[in-house]
Amino acid sequence: MMRTAILAAGAAALMAAPVAAEDKPVNLRFGVWVGANHPLMQGTAKWMQAVEEASGGSIEFTLYPARQLGAAVDHYDLARDGIADITLVNPGYNAGRFPVISYGELPFNFKDAVSGSRALDQWYRPYAEEEMSDVKFCMAFMHSPGTIHTTAPVSGPEDLDGMSIRPANGTLGNYLSGLGATTIQASAAEMRDLLTRGTADGTASPYSSLVTWGIADAATYHLDMPMYAANFVYVISPMAWDRMSAAQQEIMGEYCSSEWAGNIVELWAEEDLKERAVLEADPAHVFSAPSEAERAAWLEATAPAVARWREMVEAAEIDADAAETAMKAAIADNDAGL
Structure with missing residues (x-):
């Protein structure tokens, strides 16, 4: 288990988010099947830090990397069933279960990970409400086109x-x-x-x-x-969502966005270019x-x-x-x- 040690908000952050600071603290168990040092997790760490600071420290994360909570194929159900509070899901690992988002897997659609992730997320949001209705959809993104x-x-x-x-x-x-x-x-x-x-x-x-x-x-x-490109999503357990106050839900909604879908893959995309070089x-x-x-x-x-x-x-x-x-x-x- 690995605690995210990014709670340097202090008094300034509490003043910046006075409403959220009054909320009951929520610690979200974040299950991912990649390792803690995977390039995706570098961008995700920035996202977690931004959420924690925006909430005045009332939203915290505990990361469970490298399949600690279950196999990669099970991560959607881990969130659905409340075993984890947020999970990394590759819809392609669940063949036929999520047909709409699989459009993002079709060849020759995207030129890069950052713009592609923002496009995928923008497009999929309304469809996620139906196709992934038993979880709270956060964001969709992709790796650099392979x-x-x-x-x-x-x-x-x-x-x-x-x-x-x-x-x-x-x-x-x-x-x-x-x-x-x-x-x-x-x-x-x-x-x-x-x-x-x-x-x-x-x-x-x-x-x-x-x-x-x-x-x-x-x-x-x-x-x-x-x-x-392979598609990925971050989804939130409905039980975890219900544990959050209205103010905390608003913050999560703000950071579960198409902009952040692109932001979290930037370092991963840079790593891909370096390896190609x-x-x-x-x-x-x-x-x-x-x-x-x-x-x-x-x-x-x-x-x-x-x-x-x-x-x-x-x-x-x-x-x-x-x-x-x-x-x-x-x-x-x-x-x-x-």
Whole structure:
């Protein structure tokens, strides 16, 4: 367990938030499945500090990193059931359970993590009220757009035919399967072994994950175009929300925002750029930039994945046309598109 030692608000903070300072203190158990030193947690620490200071110290956090409260796939239910008060959720780990937000997993939509996170959050908020109705939605965000990293060159989609690739989520897996690849379901932690033994020919990852999981020297060819992003959300337990006063709820609502969705991934995005630069400087790594014709072929091949998304959303009685139009508007509003 790790206590957030960021309560240096003091008397000045109490004066800055006199109403919140009178509230009964609330300590929120914050469950995440990444490690405490993960780049996402650096941005999240700033968010926690901002909430604590705005509340005059009446809202505090205790962080439970590295799956201390449960497996990654269980973190939505941990919040729903009150086992944790706030959790990090990857909706893609719950295949088919959250079809609307999976639009954010479709290939070739976003250019970077910060603008993409703000667009995703802005778009998803009204849908979260229905799709995640048994928790209190806080914010949605994404990592830097990842690509495929392989043991042999890949430039056009035809190069994937016959290759075995580990996708980051089911949406990307369907896309890659449609191009002739065999998809391997495995965790990032398992990928180095699969690549070095020849069981897999590649993986879909952001650049930072190659270093985090020791994959960089096993997959030295990189498709030089942003392909996909994984979605994440922070959700609040309804029981924890009810423990908060109206003033505390107002503060949480202020900091559960599209602006902060972008803010918390800034350091993570910077880390990704640094790791890419390290690989670019290494002559053992090859970056393959698709030609215009190849790029058009990659984009054209997304049509079946979009159609599958529309079918899932319509089955959930959500207007797919309206949702897609709203997403495109949010991407334009935040200058988040490719």
